Amino acid sequence: MAGNDGKHRHELSHSHRVISSLIAGATAGALAKTVIAPLDRTKINFQTRNMSFNFREAVFFLVNSYHKSGLMSLWRGNSATMVRVMPYAAIQYSSHEQLKHLLKVETNAQKRQNPGRSFLAGSLAGVVSTTATYPLDLARARMAVTHKKQYKDLSSVFRNERFVNLYRGFVPTLLGVIPYSGFGFFTYETLKRFHSEYTLREPNPFERLAFGACAGLIGQSSSYPLDIVRRRMQTNNEYKTIMGTIRKVVTEEGLISGLYKGLSLNWVKGPIAVGISFTTFDTINKFLKNITVFINR
Template sequence: MVKARKNKDPHLERLSNTEIVITALTSGAIAGGIAKTTIAPLDRTKINFQISHRTYSTRKAFKFLLETLRKEGFFALWRGNSATMARIVPYAAIQFTAHEQWKRILKVDQNGSPQKLFLAGCLTGVTAQSLTYPLDMARARMAVTHKSEYATLRRVFQKIYSFEGFRGYYRGFIPTIVGVIPYAGVSFFTYDSLKRFYREHVDSSSFTINPIASLGFGAVAGMLGQTSSYPFDIVRRRIQTGTVEKYPNMIKTIQYVYNTEGIIKGFYKGLSMNWIKGPIAVGISYAANDNIRDSLRAFLVKYRTHTLM
């Protein structure tokens, strides 16, 4: 019980659940926006290789970045980032809030069960992805097309609806959900487990983790989480950006990728890029969320205490 108390935010007992949710939503939104903007050019590069038959290499990835810079300009490297922000801000806000709430519902901090910690991560991923999926679809379309085809986020939604109907917004939803379960489960489980180990064996003097340590824990969590779910990321991107005739469903897409490109070249294309951008993005988002959230809650508690005096 003593160890469990070290993993519990001391500010929670002095805040209402509404305040807990608002601070989690705010910190999650800010953290997600910072992280995704940082790695947006790498994200666009990865998606372009994922949906094509071109073999991936680090040299080809940097060549793509340089060609985009030369032909379309500096800001083209962030093409689709407006759609990314429209998705990632609510996604990250929902994700971090849902994770905290699922841990509370499952009573993770009280019993310290690894199984429940992993389950909380899985449920977090499903919750956040289900509520924001159409925005992920729009972001993928904008990242792989020329600006004249999908000039704005609004145009993306209009064009998808016109040609594919409402169901078009959810193309690739099943492989996304299948993939997000191991990704969110592994990443959140790893991050929380490393933080718990740090508090219990390195520094038990404070609930707040050193930002550098937090960044490192997030990087490890991101690498493990994305590696575990990467083949499903390939499948969902093909379905999201390809035609219904070519990629009608998850099973047919898996068969097509396997038959034409094999396991390694097909399902793990661009993974090395993910090992660069994934740890950076997840590390920044997890560390930023924790520090912004804890600062907001500390401020609220201090403000309330000062007001009552």
């Protein structure tokens, strides 16, 4: 893997590498989020309300939404998700590719000697993409938990909210994305490296899906309480600060049942989404690089 990437790096210009990673990242993010959109909406519904979570209630929410508003209601807010996730994923993956080079975590030897650099590259990529696209994340959350009459489309959220309100929950989101993105990229890249060292070949798509699933499981579990906090602050004006939100959630709903509400659902949808995302990015990015190299010969 490293050898092929190094070959591409010599043959491709910097602009071609950036464009390839942007296109691959946007496609990966869009595909992954569309697949798990109904589960994502279900999770947000429980995260933002003082109600207990279990899989029976989750299924009831999905069935009830279908009977009340039709099948497409399960993808309500997905248009906002696409507007947000495509630039988010494009920036995140492209930033990660550049940061790996900048922080010198490209070679296997350097990764073994400095595992913190791989984690740092992933964390910084998450910070950059989150900062650039946060208002779109808030708009998507508002649409996911409200009736269509309140927010008809994405633009209506921006028309009805003050600019400062579009960054409600930004701090816990930023704090959460550091371990989420850091552990996610680090786990995926490390598993790929170990696989290549022991099998002397690149992982196939199914193996990449498995590595991505592990990355999603670890990344999301490490940052989940902050995900609860950001959703509450995004969708309810009663929650003003991080500590105030944590105290209120713990007091009213309990430590585990409150701050980890819906985590079991995340263990289902998270690995699926992250696995699809990483696999799609690697596949499309490699394909675009090969096409560019072939054309430039």
